[in-house]
Amino acid sequence: MGELRSVAASFVASGPSGVAVRTRLKHLASDDEKVLRVVGAHLGSLASKDLKARCRDGLAHSGDTWAVRKRELTPFSSSRWAGSITKASHDQWALARRCQLAHIQNLEAGIRTLTHRLSLPIGQKGTRQAPGGYRSRREWHAKARRLRVLEDRLAAVRADREAGVVHVVRGGKRLARARHHLEAAQLTESGWRRRWEAERWFCQADGEPGKRYGNETIRVSPDGEASIKLSAPLTHLANAPHGRYVLACRVTFAHRGAEWADRVAANRAIAYRIHYDMGRDRWYVTASWQLPPTPTLPIEAALAHGVIGVDMNADHLAAWRLDIHGNPTGAPHRFVYALSGTAQHRDAQVRHALTRLLHWARACGVKAIAVEDLDFGAETTREKHGRKRFRQLISGMPTGKLRARLASMADATGIAVIAVDPAYTSRWGAQHWQKPLTPTTRTTTRHEAAAVAIGRRAQGHPIRRRTAPPPQHRSDAVGHRTAQARRDVPGREGTRPRIPGPRTRSVPPGRGANAGNQNAQHRPGRSAELGFWQQDSLPLSL
Known part of the structure; x- marks a missing residue:
């Protein structure tokens, strides 16, 4: 690799x-x-x-x-x-x-x-x-x-x-x-x-x-x-x-x-x-x-009220709102546009989609929109992408027009546009966020998960939702398990409190008073981040 x-x-x-x-x-x-x-x-x-x-x-x-x-x-x-x-x-x-x-x-x-x-x-x-x-x-x-x-x-x-x-x-x-x-x-x-x-x-x-x-x-x-x-x-x-x-x-x-x-x-x-x-x-x-040049807003001030991550695609904008800690809140939004017909029609479709995006951002009280700094200038050659339909798909994505339109329209509404590096946002977003954000009533798309990854990268958070578990045993010997807590959070690097439980062979681990909290376990359909992480003690007789 x-x-x-x-x-x-x-x-x-x-x-x-x-x-x-x-x-x-x-x-x-x-x-x-x-x-x-x-x-x-x-x-x-x-x-x-x-x-x-x-x-x-x-x-x-x-x-x-x-x-x-x-x-x-x-x-x-x-x-x-x-x-x-x-x-x-x-x-x-x-x-x-x-x-x-x-x-x-x-x-x-x-x-x-x-x-x-x-x-x-x-x-x-x-x-x-x-x-x-x-x-x-x-x-x-x-x-x-x-x-x-x-x-x-x-x-x-x-x-x-x-x-x-x-x-x-x-x-x-x-x-x-x-x-x-x-x-x-x-x-x-x-x-x-x-x-x-x-x-x-x-x-x-x-x-x-x-x-x-x-x-x-x-x-x-x-x-x-x-x-x-x-x-x-x-x-x-x-x-x-x-x-x-x-x-x-x-x-x-x-x-x-x-x-x-x-x-x-x-x-x-x-x-x-x-x-x-x-x-x-x-x-x-x-x-x-x-227009006279305006001073650029510091990125910390722009992210003070959260951010909306936007993933640009050939036919729609996938957007998700993130709070100041990088957690996706609410439901994702999709703003569809049809890039067919005359140039005036395509331009109107792009402006209409961006207008709806900005109106939603103002309603949420967010002052920043994060987008990928895409550039397909050298990526549309026949030799790099042999399939004609895929080349047409990339060429049809109005990245330059969307960036220019969004910067101009957002400046008039007082919303900052944050450009992030597009490296691995779609892949890592789907890997770490698509499945956890998929409820039972609908399916979270790969593009919506990429919007979360884009927003987290703009905030400076890692895209990964969790770090790898400790390799030696189930305690915190190699550090804290979550990457969500900030460095200034008290007790971030400390060990978890001792939880009393059975310590004999007659009652194996997982059968005590704390076994009913299913969210504390790594099981299908349950998220370990929904509640407080709990762990049974090891029996002394082992």
Whole structure:
């Protein structure tokens, strides 16, 4: 059996660094839609050219080249529009570099697994720590060919990274590939063209502190009036002074509307993005701003009222409340979500499940929620998990989205999120807690037992419910039998009090006055932790 890896310490997750709220632009006039399409198409063409120039610069990019690109765009737009476009291009290039590094790490993990399995004899069984050999000679040959393919891909990606080359598609690679498979995508050529053009539009502007309403380019007043500063070639479309176009609709933010209004009234920076949803045939505006960093709550203060351990799964959240001593109290809760359908539907399902979890935490008076610090970035390769359904199960678990959503929503409710090391929580939870927590009326699942293990690890308690019995005899020669008592409990290391009982051969142990307490014995269906532990004395005649 391999050695167990060390378990990292738990920590309180930091809160969100920014806020983004979205609302629909209702009751737009036909002229408004025409202007938005023209502005988006014009700025989108400039953004495509600038992104191409940024990718061409590669690693040779500097502040001077950034300034040159901005000066080239200014005559065709404005100084502020040019700044937004160049910043978006720089962010897109940086994102592509991070994705490139993740792709390299994924390829390296697959190559390591293939190399290990190909070096083993055919048919050799694997272990929990490492996979075994391939099942047949045919599979071995196919994996040997795949190893060469992955090595070639890795060499090409490494060469691109060293040269600073990234591959970015404005509008999305998936939509670009759908052009060659219109029937499978259920699109017509004209419908695909309209969606492709809409995805490549650009209409977003960064906020500026101290400016009127926090943004000079896309401005929304406290009463909801929205206006856009038109580019130089489009000033003839203006319907307001200073080359601005005022939309006929009124903008209202239902979520965080009071916070948004306070920032607008104080002229604090707010970034806006106007985009078009082709599927719904609707226009939306998104407002975003940064939040000042808040001091992280000490983990001891967060755990002062207990904790709720949460086990994340592909279709539900299993949660159990623990008191300050690490004991599960009450009944477990399950918050189900269905990750099917559109992206909006999946996101709504996740938000609804987290909302119910937070409402339950507030009703219990708990100030902390413990979750696993999961990261499946390098665990979804075909070589590590050969079964396709299992790979799809892992890939479908929205660990990143759940963590981000939970941290943001919990910060607004004053509940701390504690991230714990996920090592062995499911295995040890099922081993030590599933059977003791299973009553006669229902069955405790493996996920609910894992939630208890996660909560105990966040509190600093060992996951094990009991230590091993003493090996020599039935007294406390090797220490106290329970791992539940804290170190500061009086008498934790002391011997148990003497219990009078029979001491002759005529009355063997277990037949005295204390034999009626069945909970004191290790018998099926009885828990030794329910009552005070009692023990019969040994007869002196033995």
